[in-house]
Amino acid sequence: MMDAKSKERHVHEVFERIAPKYDLMNDIISFRRHKAWRRFTMRKMDIQPGQSSLDLCCGTCDWTIALAKESKGGRTVGLDFSRNMLEIGQAKVDKLGYSNQIELVQGNAMELPFEDNSFDFVTIGFGLRNIPDIVKTLKEMKRVVKPGGKIVCLDMSKPTWQPFKSIYYFYFERVMPLFGKWFVKSYEQYRWLPESLASFPDLQALAELFRETGMRNVKAYPFFGGVAALHMGTKGNEIV
Structure with missing residues (x-):
């Protein structure tokens, strides 16, 4: 298993490499369901005009742009450690006319x-x-959100019921890296995604980490049999 520094370096290299085909591969490997999951998340967030958002690991900025659009002028910041991802995201932001509202920052989520x-x-x-x-990142998210504000995570998760669990892991571990090879010539990079899920907390464990970090009213919503999940928590009124 990689140590923290090695993992950080490896992940950076992966995303710098796959940036040009990142959007295409997201559509392919999730069968475009990631867009529906994000729309569900946005409904649960219920953003009001003028509210501000910080989108971490913003990648090519699809969610960042959706946050800006929903807030109707509210401050919106996207942060990612991959310069290549941010360059693609900036081109989208400029094309859609959000450059005055959205600020993109290269930085570390921890x-x-x-x-x-x-x-x-x-x-x-x-x-x-x-x-x-993960815990350090959740603490940082809680630190920079306002009292009463929401911390929101949308990510892959782990199905628990058979036989769907076995089918899913076969797809995620064997088929998906082949998609990376066939469509974007990046087999080794897409092997990282199932590896990244192996040590990631499942639905309930991640919800517990939200609570242990001090978030309140924590809710978890599984998608499509648990292949992905939305976690939301609220920061209390204490001043950090």
Whole structure:
């Protein structure tokens, strides 16, 4: 098993490499369901005009742009450690006319360059399982969200019932890396995704980490038999 520094370096190399085909592969490997999961998440978030958001591991910025659109002018920041991902995201932001509202930052989700109590929402989409220290990241998300604000994680998860569990793991571990090889010539990079899920907490364990970090009213919603999940928690009114 890789240590934290090795994992951080490896993940960075993976995402720098797959950035140009990242959106295409997301559609292929999730059968486009990731977009429906994000729409469900946005409904649960219930963003109001003028509210601010920080989108961690923002990648090519699809969720960042959706947050900006929903907030109707609210401050929106996207953070990612991959320069290649951010360049693709910036092109989208510019094309859609959100450059005055959305700020993109290259940075580390475990050491956020923002003041305490800065955002109404802090989100992370399909990125938490790639970060070496999940608890440290959750604490940072809680630190920078405002009292009463929401911490939101949308990510892959682990089905628990058979035979679907076996079918899913066969697809995730054997078939999906082949898709990477066939469609984007990145077999080794897409082998990382099942590896990243192996040590990632399941639905209930991640919900418990939210609670242990001090979040309140924690809710977890599984998708499609548990292949993905939404976790949401609220920061209390204490001042960090």
